Amino acid sequence: MIVGSSARVASLLPVLSALLAGAMFVGAPQAFAQSGPDLLRTDSRTPFVHRLTLYDENGTAIDPSDEPVRPYSPRATCSKCHDYSIISHGLHFNANDPAMAAGRPGEPWIFVDPATGTAAPLSYRAWPGVHPPAALGLTAWQFTLHFGRHLPGGGPGQPDPVALRESKPEHRWSVSGALEIDCLTCHAASGSYDMSEAARQIERQNFRWAPTAAAGLAVVRGEARRLPDNFDPDAPPNPDRPGQQPPKVFYDAARFDADGRVFFDLVRKPPLERCYYCHTNQQVGQDAPPAWHHDGDVHIRAGMQCSDCHRNGIDHNMARGFEGDTAGHELAPALTCVGCHMDTGPSGGRFGAPIPEHYGLPPVHFERLSCTACHSGPWPEMDTPRWLTSMAHSLGTTSRTRGPHQPPAIVAPVFARSETSGKIEPHKQTWPAYWGVKSGEGVSPLPIEVVRKAAKKALPPVAAKEAERDVERAFTDEQILAMLDALAADKSVSGTPVYIRYGRLHEKLDGGLHSSEHAAAVPYRWSLAHDVRPARQALGARGCGDCHSEQGAIYFGRVVVDTPVGVAGPQPLTMVALRGDSERLARSWIFPFENRTAFKFVGFACVMILAATLWVHLAAALRAWLGRIAR
Amino acid sequence: MTAPSATSATATGRPARGAAASGYRFCAAVVVLCALANAATGFGRSFVDRESGGWMLLAHVYLAPLLMIALTGLAVLGAGRHARTKAEGGPPALCRFAYWFVLVAGLALMLAILPAMLPFFGYSALSLMVELHEKAGIVFLVAIGLWILAGIRAGRSTRT
Numbered sequence: 001m002i003v004g005s006s007a008r009v010a011s012l013l014p015v016l017s018a019l020l021a022g023a024m025f026v027g028a029p030q031a032f033a034q035s036g037p038d039l040l041r042t043d044s045r046t047p048f049v050h051r052l053t054l055y056d057e058n059g060t061a062i063d064p065s066d067e068p069v070r071p072y073s074p075r076a077t078c079s080k081c082h083d084y085s086i087i088s089h090g091l092h093f094n095a096n097d098p099a100m101a102a103g104r105p106g107e108p109w110i111f112v113d114p115a116t117g118t119a120a121p122l123s124y125r126a127w128p129g130v131h132p133p134a135a136l137g138l139t140a141w142q143f144t145l146h147f148g149r150h151l152p153g154g155g156p157g158q159p160d161p162v163a164l165r166e167s168k169p170e171h172r173w174s175v176s177g178a179l180e181i182d183c184l185t186c187h188a189a190s191g192s193y194d195m196s197e198a199a200r201q202i203e204r205q206n207f208r209w210a211p212t213a214a215a216g217l218a219v220v221r222g223e224a225r226r227l228p229d230n231f232d233p234d235a236p237p238n239p240d241r242p243g244q245q246p247p248k249v250f251y252d253a254a255r256f257d258a259d260g261r262v263f264f265d266l267v268r269k270p271p272l273e274r275c276y277y278c279h280t281n282q283q284v285g286q287d288a289p290p291a292w293h294h295d296g297d298v299h300i301r302a303g304m305q306c307s308d309c310h311r312n313g314i315d316h317n318m319a320r321g322f323e324g325d326t327a328g329h330e331l332a333p334a335l336t337c338v339g340c341h342m343d344t345g346p347s348g349g350r351f352g353a354p355i356p357e358h359y360g361l362p363p364v365h366f367e368r369l370s371c372t373a374c375h376s377g378p379w380p381e382m383d384t385p386r387w388l389t390s391m392a393h394s395l396g397t398t399s400r401t402r403g404p405h406q407p408p409a410i411v412a413p414v415f416a417r418s419e420t421s422g423k424i425e426p427h428k429q430t431w432p433a434y435w436g437v438k439s440g441e442g443v444s445p446l447p448i449e450v451v452r453k454a455a456k457k458a459l460p461p462v463a464a465k466e467a468e469r470d471v472e473r474a475f476t477d478e479q480i481l482a483m484l485d486a487l488a489a490d491k492s493v494s495g496t497p498v499y500i501r502y503g504r505l506h507e508k509l510d511g512g513l514h515s516s517e518h519a520a521a522v523p524y525r526w527s528l529a530h531d532v533r534p535a536r537q538a539l540g541a542r543g544c545g546d547c548h549s550e551q552g553a554i555y556f557g558r559v560v561v562d563t564p565v566g567v568a569g570p571q572p573l574t575m576v577a578l579r580g581d582s583e584r585l586a587r588s589w590i591f592p593f594e595n596r597t598a599f600k601f602v603g604f605a606c607v608m609i610l611a612a613t614l615w616v617h618l619a620a621a622l623r624a625w626l627g628r629i630a631r
Numbered sequence: 632m633t634a635p636s637a638t639s640a641t642a643t644g645r646p647a648r649g650a651a652a653s654g655y656r657f658c659a660a661v662v663v664l665c666a667l668a669n670a671a672t673g674f675g676r677s678f679v680d681r682e683s684g685g686w687m688l689l690a691h692v693y694l695a696p697l698l699m700i701a702l703t704g705l706a707v708l709g710a711g712r713h714a715r716t717k718a719e720g721g722p723p724a725l726c727r728f729a730y731w732f733v734l735v736a737g738l739a740l741m742l743a744i745l746p747a748m749l750p751f752f753g754y755s756a757l758s759l760m761v762e763l764h765e766k767a768g769i770v771f772l773v774a775i776g777l778w779i780l781a782g783i784r785a786g787r788s789t790r791t
Contacts (some may be wrong), residue, residue, distance in 0.1 A: 357753030363761055364688075366754070396716070585686060594693050599696060603745045606699040610738050613706040614731075617714050 039081055050264040051257070052077060054217070057177065057208060063260060064218075064251035071212035071220070071249050074153070075180040077251060084181070091417075093154035095141070096124040104322060104420050105129070105526050109147050110392045110408040112134055112446060116455045117475055118499065119408040119444055120434040123157065123526045124149045128419070129432070129524040137447025141171045146205065149199035150278045150391050154181035157207065169229040176224045177208025177233075183266075184215050186274050190265035192216045195277045196397045206247050217255055217262065222247030242454060258544075269307040272300060277304075277396045280501050281412075281530075282388045283378060284404035297531035304351065319482055323370075323527065324420055338373040354535075361540060370418065370425040373554070374539035377413040377426045377528045380553035383572075384411045384560070387428060408433075409562050412528050415554045415575045424554070424579070427525035431562055433501055435487060436520070437495030438507065443520035446493060454486035457603020477513045484508045502561050523578075548593035555586040655708040661701035662733070665694050666775045672770055673769045710734075726785050728779035736771040743767045 042048050049193045054062040055076035062072055068289030075084050087093070094100045108121035108130045122138070123130040132158075133143045140156040140163065151157055159167065179202065184193050198214035204211070205224040213220040224247060233246045255262050283289070295301065299309075308371075312318040312330065319325060319332040326332075333339055334347035341353045349355060358365075378385075379624050387410045390396055411425030435454075436445045459479055475483075481500055484507065487497035499506040505518035539554065547554045558572035576586045592599065669691055676687035704712060713730045715721030722730075743763040752760065 153684040266683055279658055358757075359753055360745065360748070360750035361754070361757070363758045365752060503680075582686075585689065588689055594688075600745070600748050603699055603741065603748070607741050607745060608737065609703045610706050610734060610741070613710050614734055614738065621716065 030115040032262070038084070046565075047267065050266050052264060053259075053261050053262045054253055055080075057180075062251075063262070064253055064256050069249050071209045072215075072217060073208070074182050074184070074211050078183050082183075083319065086314055087316050088154050088158070088181060090312065091318040091320075092152050093185075093315065094157045100125075100450040101326070102126040104320065104325070105524075106320075107389065107391055107428070107526050108524060109133075109143075111138070111146070111448070112392075112407050113452070113461070114407060116435065116448070117355075117499075118434050118448065118451065119430065119432065121430060121432055129522065131445050135445045135447075137449055139167075139171055140165070141176070143171055145176075145202065145205060147204035147391075148179055148207070148210075149394055149397060151179065152182060152278075153179045153211070165319075172205065172224075172229055174233065175227050175231050176205040176228065179207040179210065180210040181216065181339070184264070185277075186270040187266045187268070188264075188274060189213070189267040189271065191273075193274075199394075199397045200619065204247075208246050209249065211538040212249060215264075216252070218249045220247050220249055223333075269305060272306045275306040276390075278390050278393045280390045283385050283397060284388055285385045287381065288385060288404070294531070298534045299532055302351075308351065309340075311335060322420075327370045337375075341371075356535060365540075368423060368424045368619060370421065371414065372426055372527070372529050372532075373424050375532050375535075376530060377533075378531075379533070380413050380415070380426075380539070380557055382551065382553055382556065382597075383558050384414060386410065387412050389565060392430075396601065411559055414523075414525060414559055414578065415557070416525055416579055428528050429523045429525045431523045433497050433499075433503070433562075434503040435483065435497065436497045437493060438485075438505070440497040441502060441506065441519075443498060443518065446487065447498070450487070450490060450492055454483055454490060458482035458486040476552070480506055481508060481513050484513075489509065542594045546594060550590060552590075651708050654704060658701045658704035658708060659739055661697060662737075663697035663775060663779065665668075665701060666771060669694050669698060670768060670772050673765070680768070698737075699741060702734070704740075706734050723785050723788070724779070725781040729774065729781040731775040733778050736767065736774040740764065740767040740771045 002058055015043050015527050021610055054072040056062055056070035057073040058070075059076050060070075064071060068317075078084065089097065089100070102125040105127040106123075106125075108123045108127070111118065111120045111122050111133075113119075120136060121130045122133050123134065123145075124132060133140075139144065144151065144157040148157055151546070158181070159178070160175065182198065185195060185198075192215075194214050194216065197216075198210040201207075201210035201213050201220060206220060207224075209220045209224075212218050227246065231244065238244055257263075262268075282291075291429075309321050310318050313329065317329060319329065319335040321336055323333070323336050323338060325336070327532060333351075339346060339347045340350050341356060342348055386404060387405075388395055388402070388406065389410060392408055392410060393402060393406055395402075408430050408431045410428050412428040414429040415424050416427050416429075417423065418425045434445045435451045436443045459475075459482070484497045484499065487493050488508075496507060498522045500518070503517070503521050504515040504525065506513055506515045506522050510516070535541065535608060546552065550556065553575070555574070555576050557575045559575065559578060560572045574583060576583045644666045662692075672687045672691035672694070676685065676691070709730060712721055713727045717723055721727060743760055743766075747764075748759050
């Protein structure tokens with residue numbers, strides 16, 4: 001294990017400070033590219049006790065009695081022993097790194113603006129169906145402000161020095177500071193680490209203060225959002241503007257020992273409660289079971305942690321756990337369902353994973369379905385329910401108004417074909433909704449500020465209560481037409497304004513509203529793999545009728561296309577229709593499965609008659625032959 | 632298509648008559664037609680079907696019981712006649728061989744896949760059964776081909 005001996009570090013402090021003073025710059029991970037041999041290690045399985053000197057973002061050791069005192073910097077503190085520059089390229093931090101492969105589509109960030117009927121899936125990764133945040137006019141700083149509540153730091157929250165130099169004062173990086181990778185987001189063992197406190201600090205634009213407040217090391221008072229764009233945090237207090245003060249840090253003196261060090265209760269393998277902050281999914285709606293009805297994932301019940309399968313080295317390049325994951329490491333293929341549960345190699349049977357026999361299940365199922373199709377997610381019902389997720393609905397942060405109909409609408413499980421494997425898998429799905437421009441065959445979203453400006457002219461104001469409840473708006477044809485006219489009148493808009501919603505593209509043609517199918521309007525889906533149900537609760541455990549019947553949700557489950565906007569009816573689509581398969585074919589399969597027992601009886605009766613006939617004549621022939629020999 | 636065994640039954644020059652003979656001819660025709668259709672849907676589906684359990688597999692599944700029943704009828708109605716030598720009033724040797732070959736291959740074909748419908752076999756065993764079913768299918772096709780050939784030859788010799 002790599003460790004930091006604070007005593008040795010303290011003795012090296014003057015040298016380190018000199019070296020780091022020039023290099024430590026907000027968002028300069030390269031400055032911490034340390035070579036392995038320089039790092040202290042214990043190489044033991046015993047967890048290292050992290051009793052650490054805190055450093056601020058300039059690399060200066062923090063004395064809690066200083067006035068004013070700065071927040072601690074996870075980058076400056078943890079990088080003494082852990083290579084921050086390598087870690088910062090890990091899966092959770094590299095979305096905005098153009099050098100990284102996009103990988104299999106995952107959960108997007110969904111930018112929701114109820115007033116304009118916008119719910120646009122965004123990602124810095126080039127997944128088909130998502131848009132880069134810049135397309136909606138979101139700068140990295142705005143993106144961090146909006147979604148930082150569920151970011152572990154780094155990535156867009158910590159722009160590189162070039163981006164920082166080019167950033168304008170209104171981007172406010174100098175005021176808010178960077179949102180550095182907060183190692184405690186995942187590695188805190190203590191339940192006192194408070195991600196929702198980090199979210200509150202980020203909402204106040206206190207990016208550089210968030211890790212300190214979340215760790216409970218200090219109370220942070222003040223809000224960077226009240227400071228002007230050109231505020232200089234390093235300048236002395238302005239006597240003309242006494243109210244313009246950066247947030248103040250009040251360290252908990254009891255957390256510091258006599259040498260000014262702080263004990264951090266950390267673990268190498270993140271406990272699942274930490275993962276859940278960003279990766280919780282909650283089924284909602286009338287038929288949703290209450291939380292205490294959930295059994296949880298069978299692996300978790302067996303004593304495993306998320307990080308047992310979703311592993312990574314110091315590069316934090318985490319195995320995503322699906323077959324064909326090429327972005328991970330050499331161990332990635334073994335950290336899949338097949339890797340553990342099939343007897344395919346040395347990794348088979350790890351953790352005591354049972355090798356499933358799948359008695360009586362025709363092998364064609366393994367060619368056409370992923371393991372998750374039968375084993376993952378809730379038991380599929382005919383009406384596909386809505387879900388709230390941490391990333392989309394801010395689960396983990398406190399709210400009195402969060403409800404089942406809060407946008408964006410996410411439904412699951414939707415049984416669609418995987419883009420990568422071609423197998424049918426359960427997915428979460430959301431229908432994109434945004435105002436955009438059509439140029440040629442493509443549609444790109446319009447900057448949200450342009451849309452809001454047009455909405456002020458064309459749409460009635462949102463009632464305060466409605467806005468508070470974040471309710472999705474349904475527009476009439478006239479309202480959509482008025483918005484399209486307002487957007488067309490905007491000189492900054494080049495191209496034909498369109499509105500994407502409910503799986504269709506809406507545009508003004510011949511003075512009326514015309515809606516049509518379009519590639520930009522297809523739902524965005526990402527794979528659902530958890531919670532995994534045990535074998536006896538898998539699809540098919542109760543018989544073929546789990547799928548091959550009128551109640552087979554994998555074929556005939558209904559997926560609602562949100563609510564209508566006047567031009568599209570609320571006709572739910574079946575899973576087969578969503579997959580583009582033949583519903584008639586799917587229904588034709590029901591008959592043979594309903595009569596499977598009769599088929600078996602007939603089949604075995606035929607076999608017995610045929611075998612008996614052959615036996616009788618074979619025996620007669622044998623007797624005749626033996627008789628001839630005897631004669 | 633002429634049902635070959637119906638022709639073979641005339642190899643002695645005395646055309647088969649009665650309900651049993653008609654039933655036998657009908658079964659023979661169904662066996663040949665279903666065998667060819669199931670070969671096309673079985674071996675051809677990997678080239679045609681895109682969907683999970685597509686139309687080809689569906690047709691294969693719907694035709695399979697017909698083939699099984701017809702083959703059983705063929706056995707029940709034709710075994711006695713095909714147990715006799717030509718001298719005893721039975722069909723020529725090639726016809727008799729082809730007939731029994733068809734029955735044995737058909738039985739193997741059914742035995743290779745029917746147990747897969749029971750919840751006693753796992754993935755490896757089921758994969759093996761599918762493989763055996765495919766191989767048995769090829770052998771069955773050869774048997775059917777030989778049976779047709781024998782029928783045609785017997786028919787020609789009867790005419791001459």
